[in-house]
Amino acid sequence: MNTQVTIAGVTFKNPVMTASGTFGSGMEYGEFVDLNRLGAVVTKGVANVPWEGNPTPRVAEVYGGMLNAIGLQNPGIDVFLQRDIPFLKQYDTKIIVNVCGRTVEDYVETVERLGEEPAVSMLEINVSCPNVKEGAIAFGQKSDALFHITGEIKKHARQPVVMKLSPNVTDITEMAKAAEAAGADALSLINTITGMKIDIHRRKFALANQTGGMSGPAIKPIAVRMVYQAAHAVKIPVIGMGGIATGEDAVEFLLAGASAVSIGAMNFVNPYTTIEVVEGIEAYMRQYNVENITDLIGAV
Amino acid sequence: MKAKQSAVVLSQEEIAPTVYDMWIETSLAEQAKAGQFLCVYPGDKSTLLPRPISICEVREDRRALRIVYRVAGAGTREFSGYEKGGKIDVLGTLGNGFPLEEAVGKKVFLMGGGIGIPPILELAKQISREAGALPAVREDVMVILGYRDEKTFLKEEFEKYGSVFIATEDGSVGTKGNVMDAVREKGLGADVIYACGPMPMLRAVKAYAGERKIKAYISLEEHMACGVGACLGCVVKTKEIHHHSHVHNARICTDGPVFEAEEVEI
Incomplete structure (x- = not known):
């Protein structure tokens, strides 16, 4: 049984990754799961300088999922390179670094710093965080802005570039095509869906930021649909995510056209989810005599 | 683990x-x-x-x-x-738990308010009898509990470990008011404070400790998603740049929930 997948020239031992922002840089969940068994760790977003993030409350529960408005709190690229990368290098897993910024120059600066670090296999560019006012989402909701920033990052990046797309758009295929046309090596989606929760007893917003990004199993059908649409609109590979809790869920994304999958909010519910998904995919392959996992990709 | x-x-x-x-x-x-x-x-x-x-x-x-x-x-x-x-x-x-060693040889306030009272029980037990070096006399362990009304849950259990003072919002038992009102009414004093309770109570504890230049260890809560330090949902503002986050935030789940009061902005 072969579970290897290759995306933009990088080969992963299996298609199971962690969704940015739900897994830190692996230190916390390394207490629960063997990071060596993951296809890749996708880190929490990092910027050129430290970001404080949003006020609390930053998280709220909703039916079958959650809202978050962390606001991309991060320690900045200097600390990240000194602390997080050496930690991850100890493991036999690929490192994909998620990059955020407020301006194109911010992104480029971080991308250039990461270019000096050969242990980083890929860059995932966050142009879809709904919780910060500047940057991020501003680049991810207009196809011309996405085209521009993708092109600028590609000029400076030494690793393959994955553009992480927002689901908060009218037509996901338009965004996918814009990123591809600008030279993106792969796409990842979906980021969270903008939502809101109101505490009716206190008559206040549940989140200090008022709106937040929704994740969790409740969004999975939306994610599967968007992954299917994006994967069929472009030739570059797609990494799929959104509410994956089990191996069966992951297979659904592969069949929809994803070349790999990421586990996000469900890490919070069950810290062993990533490994259970790895094992669940293998069980599915045994059950249906699938020799190569690549036979599943886009098979519907 | x-x-x-x-x-x-x-x-x-x-x-x-x-x-x-x-x-x-x-x-x-x-x-x-x-x-x-x-x-x-x-x-x-x-x-x-x-x-x-x-x-x-x-x-x-x-x-x-x-x-x-x-x-x-x-x-x-x-x-x-x-x-x-x-x-x-x-x-x-x-989480990190309360630093018991800070109570050695001192007069301590163990303060709990409402549903912040339960964690103070194990603390009271540990402080009163774990190590011989902890407060030598029972009178030095002052347990001050704040309730809404006469439903003073766990109160009797605390009496095994120290002198118990009660405050109730409706005045039905003990001092009318909150734990700080009980401290004033009874003329109590301490060298170190451990507290868990609603935010207004913890702010009052922090202010009291700050005025008297004594240490206060307060246990905080916040909405959490992961509980293990990965999601950064449950942060509290810190006075200085925090050594883990490298910004003015500490994770309540992992860096806390117990913090030295003067280190956090509440």
């Missing part, structure tokens, strides 16, 4: 309106410390996130933990229906 486990409910009773007292059998008790907490998971998958609940007591044989919690929503309502022999999913043990 943190782990998520299916624990067994040994007993459960309602000890005050909407306040439940549950003992669970779990190997997590081996490592549990006063001031740590568990993440407790509802079985209903429409309510996905864990409920952080403090450890009220560790059984002597270190094979069971006691949690005392208030029903605040769908998740805790589900827990309140659990019966003896049932299963309960828990992740633990989480």
Whole structure:
């Protein structure tokens, strides 16, 4: 049984990754799961300088999922390179670094710093965080802005570039095509869906930021649909995510056209989810005599 | 070592309106410390996130933990229906706990307000009898508890470990008002404070400790998603740049929940 997948020239031992922002840089969940068994760790977003993030409350529960408005709190690229990368290098897993910024120059600066670090296999560019006012989402909701920033990052990046797309758009295929046309090596989606929760007893917003990004199993059908649409609109590979809790869920994304999958909010519910998904995919392959996992990709 | 486990409910009773007292059998008790907490998971998958609940007591044989919690929503309502022999999913043990060594040879206030009272019980037990070096005389352990009304849950149990003073919002028992009103009315004084309770109480404790230049260790709470330091949902503002985040935020779940009051902006 072969579970290897290759995306933009990088080969992963299996298609199971962690969704940015739900897994830190692996230190916390390394207490629960063997990071060596993951296809890749996708880190929490990092910027050129430290970001404080949003006020609390930053998280709220909703039916079958959650809202978050962390606001991309991060320690900045200097600390990240000194602390997080050496930690991850100890493991036999690929490192994909998620990059955020407020301006194109911010992104480029971080991308250039990461270019000096050969242990980083890929860059995932966050142009879809709904919780910060500047940057991020501003680049991810207009196809011309996405085209521009993708092109600028590609000029400076030494690793393959994955553009992480927002689901908060009218037509996901338009965004996918814009990123591809600008030279993106792969796409990842979906980021969270903008939502809101109101505490009716206190008559206040549940989140200090008022709106937040929704994740969790409740969004999975939306994610599967968007992954299917994006994967069929472009030739570059797609990494799929959104509410994956089990191996069966992951297979659904592969069949929809994803070349790999990421586990996000469900890490919070069950810290062993990533490994259970790895094992669940293998069980599915045994059950249906699938020799190569690549036979599943886009098979519907 | 943190782990998520299916624990067994040994007993459960309602000890005050909407306040439940549950003992669970779990190997997590081996490592549990006063001031740590568990993440407790509802079985209903429409309510996905864990409920952080403090450890009220560790059984002597270190094979069971006691949690005392208030029903605040769908998740805790589900827990309140659990019966003896049932299963309960828990992740633990989480957080840093109270620094017991700071109480050595000192007069201490152990302050709890409302559903912040339970974690103070294991702390009171540890401080009063663990090490011979801890406060030598029982009078030096002053337990000050704040309740809404005459439903003074856990009060009798605290009397084994120190001098207990009560404040109630409606004045039905003890001092009318909050824990700081009880301190003033009784003319109490201490060298170090440990406290858990609602934010207005903790702000008052921080101000009191600041004026008297004494140390106060306060246990905070916030909405959490992961409970293990990964999601950055449950942060508190810090006075200085924090050594882990490299910004002015500390994670309540992992860097806390107990903080030195002067280090956090509350």
